[in-house]
Amino acid sequence: MTLAPIALSCGEPAGIGLELVQKAWSLLKDEMAFFLIGDPSHLAGDVPTIVISEASQAPAAMAQGLPVLAQTFLGDAVPGQPDPKNAEGVMRAIAVGTQLAMSGAASALCTAPIHKKALKDGCNFAFPGHTEYLAHLADVQRVVMMLASAQLRVVPATIHIPLRDVPTALTPAVLRETIAITAAGLTTQFGIASPRIAVAGLNPHAGEGGAMGREDMEIIAPTLAEMRTQGYDVVGPLPADTMFHAQARATYDAAVCMYHDQALIPIKTLDFDRGVNVTVGLPFIRTSPDHGTAFDIAGKGVANPSSMVEALRMAHRMALAKTQPHP
Numbered sequence: 158m159t160l161a162p163i164a165l166s167c168g169e170p171a172g173i174g175l176e177l178v179q180k181a182w183s184l185l186k187d188e189m190a191f192f193l194i195g196d197p198s199h200l201a202g203d204v205p206t207i208v209i210s211e212a213s214q215a216p217a218a219m220a221q222g223l224p225v226l227a228q229t230f231l232g233d234a235v236p237g238q239p240d241p242k243n244a245e246g247v248m249r250a251i252a253v254g255t256q257l258a259m260s261g262a263a264s265a266l267c268t269a270p271i272h273k274k275a276l277k278d279g280c281n282f283a284f285p286g287h288t289e290y291l292a293h294l295a296d297v298q299r300v301v302m303m304l305a306s307a308q309l310r311v312v313p314a315t316i317h318i319p320l321r322d323v324p325t326a327l328t329p330a331v332l333r334e335t336i337a338i339t340a341a342g343l344t345t346q347f348g349i350a351s352p353r354i355a356v357a358g359l360n361p362h363a364g365e366g367g368a369m370g371r372e373d374m375e376i377i378a379p380t381l382a383e384m385r386t387q388g389y390d391v392v393g394p395l396p397a398d399t400m401f402h403a404q405a406r407a408t409y410d411a412a413v414c415m416y417h418d419q420a421l422i423p424i425k426t427l428d429f430d431r432g433v434n435v436t437v438g439l440p441f442i443r444t445s446p447d448h449g450t451a452f453d454i455a456g457k458g459v460a461n462p463s464s465m466v467e468a469l470r471m472a473h474r475m476a477l478a479k480t481q482p483h484p
């Protein structure tokens with residue numbers, strides 16, 4: 158069975174995304190097929206471009222140049238200076254990629270980084286990030302954001318919300334859904350038959366028996382106890398400061414954390430160059446590099462493509478696995 162190509166949305170044209178897409182084509186053109194969804198006039202550099210009119214043309218075009226499913230954007234791509242006129246095109250590229258991945262014309266969607274404020278300023282983008290936008294496009298109530306590398310997988314139970322709102326957002330239902338979706342994703346997308354999940358506490362020392370906050374004992378611990386009775390292999394709440402060293406990491410397949418930075422600091426410290434963002438719970442495969450638009454180095458040619466390459470490789474592996482019959 159021939160695998161459909163991967164759709165790659167362009168992200169913010171003023172960031173490093175398009176440079177990374179071109180570098181990824183040079184590195185992966187003999188390994189897999191993908192195509193950019195974006196404006197060809199935004200591409201700088203000397204990587205050849207092949208404009209295609211439908212996804213199915215990408216595999217044949219891949220050897221000659223970067224296949225581009227062309228979209229017309231209203232602004233130019235000026236490194237480090239997002240043009241509000243491009244915001245609608247950035248959003249549209251994600252929507253087109255989603256539609257292609259949902260229809261099966263693309264085997265997965267990989268997304269180059271967006272600049273959230275540029276989208277909000279430019280087209281009143283109503284979502285905090287891709288994760289929430291993709292859930293909306295796919296009409297899915299709840300997804301989880303996982304960042305994965307060879308050394309660690311992390312999932313924040315709350316994602317893009319202010320820190321002050323975290324304690325009230327951490328309800329038993331949110332924890333249950335996060336753990337259940339994570340466990341299912343570890344099995345279906347990462348091939349782990351019996352996933353082991355470690356759950357971080359919210360407060361210092363996981364609350365120290367209530368002396369340093371009560372959410373750990375009143376919300377997290379009872380939810381985990383209930384989930385254990387349902388067969389989930391879940392431990393916690395664990396003091397977050399000691400659950401990411403090498404020996405601790407060897408005891409679990411994913412760490413569910415209580416808020417964005419509790420999850421993302423360890424993985425971006427350990428593996429910034431190779432981390433991949435995966436949205437778990439969508440009806441299609443979505444990956445992304447673990448970094449942002451990096452305006453400070455945009456246009457300089459120095460951006461490291463490793464995370465983008467890993468994101469494409471992970472999407473490709475997951476898509477291939479979907480075509481294999483289950484043992």
Ligand SMILES: NC(=O)c1ccc[n+]([C@@H]2O[C@H](COP(=O)([O-])OP(=O)(O)OC[C@H]3O[C@@H](n4cnc5c(N)ncnc54)[C@H](O)[C@@H]3O)[C@@H](O)[C@H]2O)c1
Pocket residue numbers: 173269270271272273274287434445446447448449450451452453454459460461462463464
């Ligand atoms: N998947 C996504 O769409 C995504 C992911 C993370 C951040 N963002 C967005 O990106 C914007 C900028 O975020 P930020 O500044 O916090 O993080 P960032 O990842 O863009 O940059 C942080 C630092 O890492 C460096 N860096 C990032 N990627 C690099 C690469 N490939 N090679 C070399 N150096 C690299 C940058 O130069 C910068 O010094 C924000 O709007 C944020 O929301 C988007």
Ligand SMILES: N[C@H](C(=O)O)[C@H](O)COP(=O)(O)O
Pocket residue numbers: 285286287288289302421434445447448
């Ligand atoms: N929270 C992610 C990070 O810091 O790496 C990033 O903002 C990406 O989120 P989306 O995939 O939802 O855009």
